Amino acid sequence: MPLSAHDQIxxxxxxxxxxxxxxxxxxxxxxxxxxxxPSSREAFLLIPDLHILSPARAGAFGxxxxxxxxxxxxxxxxxxxxxxxxxxxxxxxxxxVTIQLGDFFDLWRELSSKSQIPQISDDAQGRIRDVLYRGIxxxxxxxxxxxxxxxxxxxxxxxxxxxxxxxxxxxxxANGRPFLFATHGDAFDLLESALPDWMQxxxxxxxxxxxxxxxxxxxxxxELAERTNAPPGAMxxxxxxxxxxxxEMTAGAVRVTAGAPLPNRIAEVISDPALxxxxxxxxxxxxxxxxRVLGLDGGSVQVVAIGHTHxxxxxxxxxxxxxxxxxxxxxxxxxxxxxYRLDDGTEIIEPNAQLAVIHGNxxxxxxxxxxAI
Amino acid sequence: MSLRILSLGLLLAxxxxxxxxxxxxxxxxxxxxxxxxxxxxISSAVRERQPFSVTIxxxxxxxSPNFPRVEYAESSTAADGMAAAHLVPTFMGxxxxxxxxxRDDLLDYLAGGGAVExxxxxxxxAAARRAFAPIVELLESPELLKSDVVGWAKKTKxxxxxxxxxxxxxxxxxxxxIAVERGNFWFALYKLPSRAAFSRLxxxxxxRAKQDFDEMRPAPxxxx
Numbered sequence: 001m002p003l004s005a006h007d008q009i010x011x012x013x014x015x016x017x018x019x020x021x022x023x024x025x026x027x028x029x030x031x032x033x034x035x036x037x038p039s040s041r042e043a044f045l046l047i048p049d050l051h052i053l054s055p056a057r058a059g060a061f062g063x064x065x066x067x068x069x070x071x072x073x074x075x076x077x078x079x080x081x082x083x084x085x086x087x088x089x090x091x092x093x094x095x096x097v098t099i100q101l102g103d104f105f106d107l108w109r110e111l112s113s114k115s116q117i118p119q120i121s122d123d124a125q126g127r128i129r130d131v132l133y134r135g136i137x138x139x140x141x142x143x144x145x146x147x148x149x150x151x152x153x154x155x156x157x158x159x160x161x162x163x164x165x166x167x168x169x170x171x172x173x174a175n176g177r178p179f180l181f182a183t184h185g186d187a188f189d190l191l192e193s194a195l196p197d198w199m200q201x202x203x204x205x206x207x208x209x210x211x212x213x214x215x216x217x218x219x220x221x222x223e224l225a226e227r228t229n230a231p232p233g234a235m236x237x238x239x240x241x242x243x244x245x246x247x248e249m250t251a252g253a254v255r256v257t258a259g260a261p262l263p264n265r266i267a268e269v270i271s272d273p274a275l276x277x278x279x280x281x282x283x284x285x286x287x288x289x290x291x292r293v294l295g296l297d298g299g300s301v302q303v304v305a306i307g308h309t310h311x312x313x314x315x316x317x318x319x320x321x322x323x324x325x326x327x328x329x330x331x332x333x334x335x336x337x338x339x340y341r342l343d344d345g346t347e348i349i350e351p352n353a354q355l356a357v358i359h360g361n362x363x364x365x366x367x368x369x370x371x372a373i
Numbered sequence: 374m375s376l377r378i379l380s381l382g383l384l385l386a387x388x389x390x391x392x393x394x395x396x397x398x399x400x401x402x403x404x405x406x407x408x409x410x411x412x413x414x415i416s417s418a419v420r421e422r423q424p425f426s427v428t429i430x431x432x433x434x435x436x437s438p439n440f441p442r443v444e445y446a447e448s449s450t451a452a453d454g455m456a457a458a459h460l461v462p463t464f465m466g467x468x469x470x471x472x473x474x475x476r477d478d479l480l481d482y483l484a485g486g487g488a489v490e491x492x493x494x495x496x497x498x499a500a501a502r503r504a505f506a507p508i509v510e511l512l513e514s515p516e517l518l519k520s521d522v523v524g525w526a527k528k529t530k531x532x533x534x535x536x537x538x539x540x541x542x543x544x545x546x547x548x549x550x551i552a553v554e555r556g557n558f559w560f561a562l563y564k565l566p567s568r569a570a571f572s573r574l575x576x577x578x579x580x581r582a583k584q585d586f587d588e589m590r591p592a593p594x595x596x597x
Contacts, residue, residue: 042493097493139435146494166486169494178495297497 005043005094005359007258012080013355013368014257016073022371024256026364027332027340027354028314029265034325035361036179036302042095042171044180045081046356047132047145048307048331049103050074051152054124057110073353073370074334075127082131082141098143099169100132101307101331102150102184105160114156133163150184150308170297177300180358181288185280185306185330252343256366267313271320278315280306281328285317288326303363305329305356310336312354312365329363331356338367392523396536397552397559399577402432403489405540406576407464409478410491418460429490431461463541466563466573471512479512479576480505483558487578507531508555512574519570522562526553537561554579 003011013024085096105125111117126134135142149165159165167187170178251263270276273285284304292299304326312332318325332338332354339349353368399405413424419439430437434455442456451457467475482489483505484496502509507529511517517525526533532554537544539561544550549564549571557579562571 095493099494136429137433139430139433144490144493146492164486164488166496168497169492170497172493172495176498182494295499297495297499 003258005040006357006362006364008084008094009043009045009081009096009357009359010256011258012084013077013366016076016080017368017370020371022073023369025253025342025367025369026256026262026265027253027312027338027367028267028329028365029262029363030314030316030327031262031264031362032316033361034302034316034318035327035358035363036300037171037358037361038175038179039173040360041093042097043357043359044171044305045096045098045143046182046305046329046331046358047078047098047100048312048354048356049101049150049152049310049333049335050128051103051106051109051333051335052125052128053106053110054120056124072127073368075131077355077368078128078131078143079141082135082143085143086141096143097171098132098145099182099305100145100147101182101305102148102186103152103307103333104132104147104150104163105129106152107155107160108152111155114158117155117158117160120160129162146182148182148184148307151186170301173300178297179300179302180305181298181301181303182305185308252341252345253348253367254343262364265314266316268315270315270317273317273319273326276315276317276328278313278328278330279309281315281317284328285326289324292324301326303327303329303358305331305358307331307333310352312338312352312356312367314363314365327363329356329358329365331365340367392533394536395532395534396538397534397561397577398538399540399561399575401540402427402461402464403429404578406479406482406487406489406578407466407541409467409475410482410489411478412474414462416462426491427462427464431459466561466575469512469518469562469570469572469574470515471509471574476509476513479574480509482576483556487558487576504556508553508560511553512560515570518562518572522551522553522571526551531555534559552577 010024017023081096081098085098088094088096105120107117110120130138130140130142132143132145133147134140136144146169147163147165148169149159149167153159153163153165168181168183170182171180173179251265253265254260254262256262268276268278273282276282284306288298288301288304291297291301302325306328307330309330310333311330313330315328315330316325317327333352334354336352337349338352338354339347341347350369353370354365355368356363356365358364408427410426413426415422415424418441419425425439427439428437431440436442436456436459441460443458443460444450445457467479471479480498480501481491481495484498484501485492486496508531511522511525523533525531534552534554535550537550537552537559539550547563548566548568550561551571552559552561554560559577559579561575561577563573563575564571565573
């Protein structure tokens with residue numbers, strides 16, 4: 001029996017991890033028609049905040065560690081997935097759609113002004129840049145990721161010129177009604193800091209209104225980010241010190257291998273958006289509702305995928321009496337730490353290293369545990 | 374009296390779409406929308422006459438297997454492995470008036486923010502349909518395309534310019550070229566010699582600018 005799309009992705013990841021004693025663990029999962037995805041063709045790979053730095057700059061942060069930078073694990077995993085994408089393009093059964101959810105190259109920590117952008121050398125984090133978006137220009141394996149703008153992706157209102165950033169993206173829906181909306185997740189922080197009618201502005205600029213998606217707004221969001229980001233000097237300890245306690249759940253984080261059954265693992269199941277402990281859940285919920293009233297593409301969204309919080313979790317809202325449901329997939333990060341329990345009860349505190357995948361109505365967040373690589 | 378006339382003149386100048394003294398430079402194929410990306414192509418120049426799409430690799434140093442390499446007749450392969458040239462298409466622009474299929478691909482391009490490569494994900498199509506409705510009406514209308522487009526631009530308050538520096542052809546190849554701005558895109562319309570109507574469209578992504586919150590639209594780029 002052929003492997004499912006999820007299992008082929010798991011296989012590709014484990015081919016990198018297992019030979020060196022590493023493993024994949026399931027942090028979160030919802031497998032339910034509530035996701036509202038009618039298609040089984042696309043598999044969505046969601047890469048959360050990476051906050052990568054050039055090696056020279058990372059050294060300046062002393063004891064701070066950028067997990068994948070040390071081990072090259074993420075680059076290796078993504079290169080394997082780029083090969084899978086190419087194989088799928090050949091047989092046409094599936095399509096691997098990759099979204100990097102923002103805060104990719106941390107210009108905020110890397111540089112002190114936009115004039116220094118040319119100092120980022122071509123080979124600084126070259127493997128990651130190639131496999132995500134640059135490789136297509138260089139004849140190298142490439143995921144052709146959609147790169148979403150995060151608050152650390154600009155300096156002096158300017159982003160890395162080589163990246164075609166977007167503020168948001170929807171899945172391509174044959175029925176014209178996207179189920180998935182992806183954005184970095186900082187929009188409310190930025191807009192609320194600057195605008196009295198921030199909810200309406202979010203609907204205008206993110207879910208959509210009369211202006212095009214993101215042609216104009218890189219500079220605007222960069223400017224707002226500068227007002228809200230913590231100063232660089234205050235962020236050193238945040239890299240190693242911040243620890244996110246992932247929600248306690250009945251089932252611990254099981255090891256993930258292709259073909260093995262997996263449980264649902266949801267941080268919150270709520271009946272009212274106001275009940276969520278996630279800072280942004282109710283705001284996204286409300287904005288989808290407003291988009292529905294305005295007849296915009298965001299009105300059909302069932303799944304909102306974000307990064308930004310560095311705290312991986314899935315929140316499901318199912319109001320009673322057929323009320324509008326919504327799933328928030330907060331994909332985590334590759335910076336800061338997480339604390340969770342394995343299925344044998346062992347408590348783990350380790351660097352965040354999350355990847356999320358959605359295929360059909362099955363959404364998952366994995367923790368990558370590199371082992372001895 | 375003269376002051377009143379001057380004030381009225383200024384008011385009129387502000388109130389209608391004004392000719393911009395902008396020069397629109399058409400950049401590389403990466404920076405312009407000049408064909409319906411969803412339609413497959415076929416050409417005797419391409420190996421095996423298989424339908425193909427033009428994607429980014431066609432315009433990279435390593436080229437694309439869809440398109441032939443060109444080598445010098447006498448010399449051997451260069452030290453860096455690059456060909457002397459690749460044969461790649463220069464598109465004529467999208468045919469006008471827009472067909473429904475061409476309109477849909479154009480809106481997809483506009484909704485996606487102006488990236489020429491067809492993205493795996495989409496922008497907000499519903500918002501784009503509304504945002505660009507006036508310009509789409511022009512592009513779909515045989516009557517408007519035969520009419521005074523500058524007059525239309527003024528009446529509908531769109532910035533316009535005749536100064537389009539085309540990367541593909543000499544300006545003299547065309548009887549008339551007008552670009553109309555909407556939503557931070559320039560829509561360049563081309564009229565071939567001895568034709569009554571504009572019959573080709575190329576869209577150029579205007580420089581990204583700050584947001585004008587009050588107007589809820591991009592602010593014009595600052596003049597240098």
